[in-house]
Amino acid sequence: MTIYLVIDIIFAVTFSATSNRRADILExxxxxxxxxxxxxxxxxxxxxxxxxxxxxxxxxxxTKQDVGVALIRQYREDLAQLLQSLSPLPVPERLAGFVAPxxxxxxxxxxxxxxxxxxxxxxxxxxxxxxxxxxxFDLAEHWLADQAMALQPALGPDDAxxxxxxxxxxxxxxLLLARAQxxxxxxxxxxNLFFALMGTSPAKT
Amino acid sequence: MTIYLVIDIIFAVTFSATSNRRADILExxxxxxxxxxxxxxxxxxxxxxxxxxxxxxxxxxxTKQDVGVALIRQYREDLAQLLQSLSPLPVPERLAGFVAPxxxxxxxxxxxxxxxxxxxxxxxxxxxxxxxxxxxFDLAEHWLADQAMALQPALGPDDAxxxxxxxxxxxxxxLLLARAQxxxxxxxxxxNLFFALMGTSPAKT
DNA sequence: GTCTATAAGTAGATAGAC
DNA sequence: GTCTATCTACTTATAGAC
Numbered sequence: 534m535t536i537y538l539v540i541d542i543i544f545a546v547t548f549s550a551t552s553n554r555r556a557d558i559l560e561x562x563x564x565x566x567x568x569x570x571x572x573x574x575x576x577x578x579x580x581x582x583x584x585x586x587x588x589x590x591x592x593x594x595x596t597k598q599d600v601g602v603a604l605i606r607q608y609r610e611d612l613a614q615l616l617q618s619l620s621p622l623p624v625p626e627r628l629a630g631f632v633a634p635x636x637x638x639x640x641x642x643x644x645x646x647x648x649x650x651x652x653x654x655x656x657x658x659x660x661x662x663x664x665x666x667x668x669x670f671d672l673a674e675h676w677l678a679d680q681a682m683a684l685q686p687a688l689g690p691d692d693a694x695x696x697x698x699x700x701x702x703x704x705x706x707x708l709l710l711a712r713a714q715x716x717x718x719x720x721x722x723x724x725n726l727f728f729a730l731m732g733t734s735p736a737k738t
Numbered sequence: 739m740t741i742y743l744v745i746d747i748i749f750a751v752t753f754s755a756t757s758n759r760r761a762d763i764l765e766x767x768x769x770x771x772x773x774x775x776x777x778x779x780x781x782x783x784x785x786x787x788x789x790x791x792x793x794x795x796x797x798x799x800x801t802k803q804d805v806g807v808a809l810i811r812q813y814r815e816d817l818a819q820l821l822q823s824l825s826p827l828p829v830p831e832r833l834a835g836f837v838a839p840x841x842x843x844x845x846x847x848x849x850x851x852x853x854x855x856x857x858x859x860x861x862x863x864x865x866x867x868x869x870x871x872x873x874x875f876d877l878a879e880h881w882l883a884d885q886a887m888a889l890q891p892a893l894g895p896d897d898a899x900x901x902x903x904x905x906x907x908x909x910x911x912x913l914l915l916a917r918a919q920x921x922x923x924x925x926x927x928x929x930n931l932f933f934a935l936m937g938t939s940p941a942k943t
Numbered sequence: 944g945t946c947t948a949t950a951a952g953t954a955g956a957t958a959g960a961c
Numbered sequence: 962g963t964c965t966a967t968c969t970a971c972t973t974a975t976a977g978a979c
Contacts, residue, residue, distance in 0.1 A: 554944085572777040573862035575972065589945050591974060643861055652918040653858035656848055657778035666918055698915070698924055699908060699931045706911030710903070713857040713871055719903055726904045726935065759962085780954065794963050796956060 555593045557583050559607065562600050567644040571601060571654040598659055601651065605665040608647045609672060616676050624683045625733045631677070632724060635704050639711045639720035649705045674701050677731070684732035700730050760798045762788050764812065767805050772849040776806060776859040803864055806856065810870040813852045814877060821881050829888045830938045836882070837929060840909050844916045844925035854910045879906050882936070889937035905935050 561582040565574035576587040576597070583590075594600045615634070619627040638644050648669040655663060677697035682688050688696065707723035728735045766787040770779035781792040781802070788795075799805045820839070824832040843849050853874040860868060882902035887893050893901065912928035933940045 569862045570775065570777060570859055572775060573859065576974085577971075586946060587973085588947080588975080592944060595974085597973070645858065649914065650858065652914050653850065653855065654775055654778065655918050657774045663918075670915060670918065695927045695930075699912070699928050702911030702915055702928060703904060703908050704911070705914060706907030706909070707904070709854065709857050709910060709914075710875060710907055713860050713868075713875065722900045723904050723907060725900075730931070781956085782953075791964060792955085793957080793965080797962060800956085802955065 554583070554585055554589070558585060558590055558593055558600070559603055563604055563608075563647060564644070566601070566604060567638075567647050567650055570650055572657055598662055601658070601662050602665060604647060605651060605662065605669060609665070609669045612669070612672060616672075624680050625728070625736060628680060628728060628731055628733065629736050631680075632704065632727065635708055636720055636724070639708055639717045642715065642717060643712065645712055646705060646708055649708065652705075670701065674698055677701060681731050688732075696730055700727055703727055703730070759788070759790055759794070763790060763795055763798055763805070764808055768809055768813075768852060769849070771806070771809060772843075772852050772855055775855055777862055803867055806863070806867050807870055809852060810856060810867065810874060814870070814874045817874070817877060821877075829885050830933070830941060833885060833933060833936055833938065834941050836885075837909065837932065840913055841925055841929070844913055844922045847920065847922060848917065850917055851910060851913055854913065857910075875906065879903055882906060886936050893937075901935055905932055908932055908935070 558579060562574075562579055565578055565582070576590055579585075579590055579600075580587045590600075594603065615630065619630040622630065635646065638646060648666055651658065651662065651666045652670070655666065658666070674694070674697045677700055678690070678693040681693040681696045681700075682690070685693075685696075703723055703726060707720050711717055711719040724735050763784060767779075767784055770783055770787070781795055784790075784795055784805075785792040795805075799808065820835065824835040827835065840851065843851060853871055856863065856867065856871045857875070860871065863871070879899070879902045882905055883895070883898040886898040886901045886905075887895070890898075890901075908928055908931060912925050916922055916924040929940050
């Protein structure tokens with residue numbers, strides 16, 4: 534009876550660090566969200582892909598919103614780390630590093646930016662999740678505005694912000710339409726405008 | 739017994755032209771789709787808003803996909819009519835007419851472009867609906883490419899197409915992010931870049 | 944922590960009366 | 962054409978054993 538419970542606990546504690554089912558859930562949830570959208574995947578989809586029963590998913594994330602919050606927070610932290618890793622580079626190389634994940638996503642053929650997808654689902658989300666989405670774009674656009682000012686010293690803070698907002702809109706829109714038209718190179722072609730807008734030109738490959 | 743059936747038919751035939759519940763359904767479905775997304779509204783939502791029972795909605799549109807197809811086709815026809823009505827104007831005024839619905843949508847505060855929303859739901863749609871979405875963007879972008887060539891005769895067809903694709907991505911992305919940030923003027927600010935990209939400048943108001 | 948079992952509600956869709 | 966009534970499947974979520 535209770536001896537099994539004890540064994541289970543020992544097992545769980547011993548392997549919790551390595552098996553990390555929480556990360557497995559988030560990994561598959563990320564793909565499902567970025568492919569279909571927040572309202573077009575279910576716990577069943579998640580359970581089938583991870584091999585984890587839906588009740589266990591609820592143990593790690595009590596509600597579906599909790600899954601969404603964890604995903605966008607991780608996405609934002611990934612961005613923050615990327616931006617930090619780019620800081621030693623010259624500005625044009627920083628920008629190339631910034632767009633790289635967008636280009637990679639376009640080439641998956643069926644995914645979109647996680648934050649862009651949640652932005653499209655905005656009105657069906659609870660306030661907590663909406664706030665996380667706004668924070669992601671605030672981070673990205675403030676950073677882009679700083680890069681624009683570094684490249685174009687004549688630019689005032691307001692103009693740099695407009696520039697950054699247009700650049701971000703261009704990336705999100707290009708990714709969305711590249712997916713709908715099954716044309717990943719559409720994203721590549723949009724980059725010329727992105728770099729021109731920021732005040733430089735794409736690195737020649 | 740059958741007398742009631744006959745009366746009902748007479749009533750239906752008499753008022754079918756004026757009451758037009760099919761149009762009512764589409765009108766509310768359009769708002770729901772553009773606000774929440776295709777997977778975030780149901781027949782129940784539609785029934786509550788129109789006052790039409792869900793079984794009657796199924797009479798007009800056997801499946802939910804049929805509602806979506808009717809919506810995007812109407813949306814595309816509205817665009818086609820708009821483009822036709824703009825043809826007598828000088829190109830810069832045509833472009834102003836083209837962006838007007840986007841600006842208006844941004845100022846609703848909670849809607850997005852119908853085609854943009856379906857593009858975001860792309861992977862959860864059936865092929866018929868996907869094809870309709872692609873046709874919408876083909877129409878818009880080919881027209882934009884023609885306008886770009888009219889304003890910039892030096893531009894080749896390929897460059898004009900790239901230009902048109904970037905312009906469309908900018909509009910869709912700006913609308914998406916204006917909504918998420920509750921900042922309709924973000925759309926207005928993006929228009930400077932839109933017009934510059936097309937080879938002109940926005941009309942001064 | 945993970946499972947089986949199940950709840951309570953909603954999804955899109957249909958049958959048949961009138 | 963529109964309704965009431967109903968269906969089957971699926972949704973998110975919980976209870977309780979181990």
